[in-house]
Amino acid sequence: MPTETNTRLFEVTTKDLDGLPDARGESVRSMLKADHGIDVLSVRVILGYQVKSDISDEEAESLIYDLFADPVIEVGSMGSRMLDDFPNPPEAAIQVGFKPGVTDNSGQAGLDGLTTLFPNQTSAMVATFATYAFWESEDSISPDDLAAILHNPMIERAAVAGRDDCAKRAWPLLEFPEMPPAIFQEPATVDLEVSDEELIEISEKGLLALNLDEMRAIQAHYRDPLVRSVRKETGLPPDRPTDAELECLAQTWSEHCSHKIFAARIRHTDKVTGEDSTIDSLFKTHIMQPTLDIQADVDWLLSIFHDNSGVISWNDDWSVCIKAETHNSPSALDPYGGAITGIVGVNRDILGTGLGARPIANTDVFCFGPPDYSGDIPPGLFHPSRVFRGVHSGVRSGGNESGIPTVNGAIVFDERYIGKPLVFCGTVGLMPRLLSDGRESHVKTPHPGDIVYMVGGRVGSDGIHGATFSSLELTEESPSSAVQIGDPITQKKMLDMILEARDAGLIQVITDNGAGGLSSSVGEMAELTGGAELDLGAVPLKQAGLSSWEILVSESQERMTVGVNPVDCADFEALAALHEVEATAVGSFTDSGAFVVRHGETPVANLTIDFLFDGCPQLVLESEWQPPVHLPVETPDLDEFGMGDILGRLLSRPNVASKEWWVRSYDHEVIAQSVIKPFVGANHDAPGDAAVIAPLQGGTQGLVVSNGIAPRYSDIDAYAMAAASVDEALRNAVCVGVDLDLISGLDNFCWPDPIESSKTPDGKYKLAQLVRANRALDDVCRAYRLPCISGKDSMKNDAMLGGEKISVPPTLLFSLLGNHHDVRKAVSSDFKKPGDVIFLVGQTHQELGASELSYMLRDEGAGGIGGAVPEIDPERNMSAYRALSAAMRDELVASAHDCSDGGLAVALAECCFGSDSGAKVDITPMWSDCEHLDVWGALFGESLGRILVSTRPEDRQSFEKSMEGVVCHHIGDVLEGDKISFSRDEHVILSASMQVLRDSWKGTLHGGGV
Template identity: 45%
Template sequence: MEVVSVFLKPELKNPKASELCQSIKTVLGIDVERVAMAQVYRIYKKLSPQKLKRVAEKVLLDPVSETAKGAEKSFDWCLEIGLKEGLTDNLGLTAQISIEDFLKEPFKAGESVRSSIRYFLKGKLTQKEVRRIGEELLANRLIEEIRVEKLGERLYKTIDLPEDPKELLEISRSRQLALNLDEMQAIRNHYASLQRAPTDVEIEAIAQTWSEHCKHKIFQAKIRYLEDGKETLIDSLFSTYIKKATALIAKETGDWLVSVFKDNAGIVRFNGTTFLTCKVETHNSPSALDPYGGALTGILGVNRDILGTGTGSKPIANMDVLCFAPPDYTGVIPEKLQHPKRVLKGVCKGIEHGGNKSGIPTVNGALVFDQRFLGKPLVYCGTIGLMAARVGERGTETKEIQEGDWIVLAGGRTGKDGIHGATFSSEALHAESPTSAVQIGDPFTQKKLSDFLIDAQKKGLYRTLTDNGAGGISSSVGEMALITNGCEIHLEKVPLKYPNLAPWEILVSESQERMTLAVGEETKDQLQNLADFHEVEIAFIGNFTKTGLFHVLYEKQTVALLTLDFLHAGAPQLELEAETAKSLPIKTPLPPSDFKRDLHELLLRYTICSKESIVRQYDHEVQGASSLKPFVGIKSDGPGDASILWPIELQKEKKGIVVSNGICPRFSDLDAYAMGANALSEAICNQVAVGANPSKIAILDNFCWPDPIFDPEKTPDGKHKLAQLVQTTQALYDGATLLKTPIISGKDSMKNDYQIGSIKISIPPTLLITAVGEIPDVEKAVSMDVKEAGDLIYVLGLTKGELGGSEYFGLKNLKGGAPPSVDYLLLKKECDALFSAMQKECIASCHDCSEGGLGVALAESSFAGGLGLEIDLKKIPVDGLLSDAEILFSESAARFVITVDPKRQKEFENEMQGLPFAQIGVVRGDAQFIIKTVFSEDLFKLKESWQSPLRSI
């Protein structure tokens, strides 16, 4: 960007400036000494100094009365007024046309001229007074924005860190650093040893790097865990349970696991020439303040995680799992929050625009509803990618950088949007949560960036790359610098959306559609030429070094000088306490039931009902890879258990990619271990139900938790919530190791609370498990819809009296009861048997049982196939003496509804030997849904109940 400022020559009087000076005094009562003005043109096109000088003198100013040299330094404040982004700038457009005519050189796409006016003010004014001048005398707030700059200030500020703990915490609060007292004291002690105060740039870089969002401090903490009086010391939940589980499994998997826990996404080997990459992120806090923008940048951000994995991976599919308060919520909406229906619509629109406009299909997801998500919605965004195992002679899974390599910023420009996003997401939503922390996404810019990066990777024009997500340049360059042990960044070289950003703002801004590349000198010019071809802006903003330093400069002046060791390893480890006592399930008596009415009402519940009206907004066909789609059945409206992708790049063989998920936060109220176990079980069952190979399933974990750090005032139940986190990670460890499903990536989002005044809303502890697997032959995929009249209906798995936390208990407003337990060894045997039967093609349909139990699973399979069923509850395998309500609506884990052609009955039953299974009924040729001796109902009336609740969304 080039800037030309046009002033009236000093010997000439400017009547507009004089009039403004008088108005400031008389209208606003503000004492100002002098006012000057300049017309400003920002030229978003690279021009040599000689060309720029000619353009200024011959095109943009009148040499008789105007000059490009002003006396800005003699003033105290600069007030700039310009049109908001996206509005037509007629003066800028006229200037652009004039420059094109003068240079005989047309502007390319993305190149433009923007105009604004700068007002220079002399006097003892406050920033508030200067902004008031802009708001009340100069700007049309509907279409123009105001920028204020104090002239003559240093490029950075130093921040004195006092001894007093309260004052230290006030610095953290006022600057939105989200650092605790131990961390602030560690910073103060570090700078005391250096005998200097930190700069604001250094403080912001440290806060970003040490944020809960980036550092995952709770998962890395030392935890004193007390359960029923027995104490266990845990040094890092991540190392003890998650990383260890995968390490144990990796010993048995050969070279299938390529890269885990050390890159932007997990990498597994799909075949001899192709890697599969996968990442799931959350964007909860931004989506609470701006549902559309938060979700849009969430999906675009996780796309960039895939683009930035290894030396670059191509995104081929998106996933979204969303948790909201019910859209028919009628209670009070607390300050800063929006109605759940508005949040739902905004989030869904953001995901639609992010995926559809980027040309990436959305193939899998879920929607969960609970009133506690009013305080913060949960917005899980995931992406799967493909990556060639080698490019030329080099493997693509590792990141390599050499000393002297250029730091290159590619994509969108940097602005104030997203500043403090990392620290903002590390706190509860409160009265001072800044809306500026929500980033502004642009799918079209990202699509161009993506195409450029894929092309550049094939040509070998960069060594490695990463995305600019949380923490922006500070995070991306700070992490890449660990590879060479140093970096030097020149912030004035960063392309900006607009001027007057402070150096610290440039460093930590989370403006979207930006990637950071490491580029050798030998390919620098080729990369620039390719960027020009793709019309993507790139900037060479520094170099990687071996100094051990994170060195940041602005206009040749050092504004931050930190050792990488202190930046990345200087944060004190949290020491936390968790405490719980196990309690026996409370036996809850069941009320009398009208089972037909109950089934209708369950199908009407938001978590169970059809999500087709929402999911159909997403393109799941783009890229032409969908083999088994989100909706299946005779009318393509049945809820598939998982999606199967068969990308064009992989069609030399029939092997496909299976994508599924599991989430059940309602169980955490009773037993957090059960919640984690059932989330894992559901994700695996959904995989196997469509034909995935159970020995080739990898999983990703995403924990979303209310604040689990004890504070007697803010979180008096913090020890219990932390104990729930411990129990859930233990469940994940147990399940992953017994099922042999390695965890390849994950993320945690803590502090999912809302607290303003006396109102506090905390989400239920929630674990999402995303599963990515393989199906050896996509032509052997199995869907959940019944196929033919006369087919035999089976149930595989044991039904127990486990209604605790169920949708049925929710419907009846009942508490207590036992949540489902998971027998991992039995589940593994069931999965192996199902896979074998599906490979022999003796299963017609298969559907996982989850929300609503067998009653809902049977109804879904029935109306997806358009055929009725006749079921005998007495034949269903059960544990103990169960009531009809328990058999129909218990949500016991590891169960499947299966239909089989009578000709394949013997073969199927041979495969199931030794497992709890039974033939329980038959597929009818009409539309009658019959539970013998209990009730019968017209199938399409059940379907109408299921489809109606969200139809208008």
């Protein structure tokens, strides 16, 4: 017999057993020490579950050990407080739980578990909490300080009991996080027959992020007599947009979705050369055109620029695709939620490519403020170490729980990323070339009449205005609704189901619901058939009462939009039911020429496809290049040991230091395909270059995935920055043996706002940096025959906080996806055996400007970063890469490692880490590349196109022969023992102990605990 609904509190903690620590508490303790320098003797974590249901007391009792507590290793309770059970009350107790409406994945899982036991409890609710109890913390640390560390007020609540409360056993207790129903607002209309000032006000107040030209274009549209007559017929106000229409236009036209800066007409002037020219779209000129030119010569570029990711043919049976996205603004506000949403979001881009691709590998590249930053943090921002930990944790959960290995990545540190961290999440996908019904899987095949399904999660008030919000700078008022927490399990179930549906031929068209929600996903696909009808009343909601425009633009996660032929709908729905995935018909595709939205019987929007996708006026911008002035690099005079010390300090710089503690907690081997892993070498702790995967189990054809990122060089010239990024990605790929005839790239630009305004007085300079970076991308990709098959830009990476503007350094992440003919011939970066012979491939020049060394010396108080930046000679590099690749195919190469941050000296040390060896090199031959080289430039300069190679002594001659015609200096040998030394003309210029170097390299970025 059902009893009345009540709320019960269940608590769980680790059982007291010898040899079983409370590892959750220990993790908190070591995090407090590592990130905050706080010493606490002991921390205990109690997990709490509040269950709102109408089950009986007896049934509830069974939940303690059948559901919440593990009967072997945990103790559970119901109704009482576990804090009462400790003989010594803690000194502080803090309970943390989510705010109402925030995704609670554990709570959702708990509810699923509850319905496994009591299937009729579908309307029950479960909320989770964690209670932290502290003993013997430093006196200077208040419970409120601890609470501030343990929760993010943007998404969580905390209840705190201090020493006095704890002594009285007055424990903290949070209320059940009940989401009040939303207040339904009748569809409204917006009068645009107003002054320009008022148009801007409408845009700003509504967080629409539309400029005056765009508002005027919308105004003009609603003055068109033809438009007015159509609207009259459909029952919409003829002369003005509805709120939903304006929102839909704002989403579609947002910088985030339509890349207005890359599409702009730019007048570019160069103060050095006197150039004064006009560029009609950086994207079309410098990214699309080179790729189209390459496409004319090759047959493997299957689908570029128009889908959620670019697709290339890998072999006769399989094609592959790649995409990377950034999730910067949400990660600044809630590092965990922002990052997990970023990674599962880009997975959906892959799932939404063609008729659906399977995500098989993730890449993660982060840019943070320095983890040891000791300056003031502007209000509203987190310390970089907390951003780092949260983002890492989010990406770890998102990737691991989705069963997608994280195969490659990078972490870059610079103080200017304190304002906005950059969180690049990339995914590689795999799909069969042909489906069993004969369709090519990279081609979408929608028809008018196909039914539009929304699949996966439900729509809530979370994630409203993400696209437009990310097109604005970050301020203290940034809305918490723009933050979400991804739910990898809901998505994983959906992913399994979608891929089965694809293979069964049930999908005609598919895309993900990301920025702009249904307005973008249905709108974009409507462009393919020439129209769509959508009924918002059919859309399943997380909470009742959402207004029409909110349902239309909400970016609630874990949703795909799928077009299904009416004859397949029953099968599609049955498959969804099997996988316990919600799939709801919400509309249909048409060829009416319009995107028509209603909410039940109420008309909500009617936008012509032409206006929606082509109506946004082109921006007209100006850029002006004037090279910046920096103090030159100043290098001291040091003996060999002093130089060894410099190398040790470079290795301990966060940009160079080992990221092992962090990277190990990503699953990089699920799918059983990982050939060259993030860690290589005898002790599995040396850095790998590119990843090599063999995604067809048992097959020996592989894929190479690598990244290049070099934002430092933007401080002198963004051309050099972009060139260095592309070269680094390719260099890394060459190191493992990529097939140079099948390589493709992906450009992700993250820029500060480059539009001149009162807030951005240096906009012309920042835009000139963008122009130069694009020109480098064009030049280098053409020379490398490296087509960009997809890309993304994020153009507002500024934070305005407390009146202070912090802009990120202009950053290009270049990701590369290439073929590998035979993974059994892949090469790793670690030296293999003492006695092996060491070569440096590529030329070295005196190029210390903006090098990692220059920043270190400047940070230590000497000089600046000014000087020559690495200049690229892509043809010369490519000849060397081709020669080296041929040597690898002949199995003449024992190891290959790229020279990047910290130059040759760092590269040599890293190769030795992998072999537990030393090395002795004589770098005299480098002076044949460049007469005015100095030892600093030789050891620590970051000239492009260079790879440090070793061969077995017996292969030396064949290797040298194979490298004829390209610069390849024999510089030394791998040695047994602990010593690494560099000499010039018989004179030792640097020597160091490998153990000392290893300790420096490993000591900086340790995350605490073991």
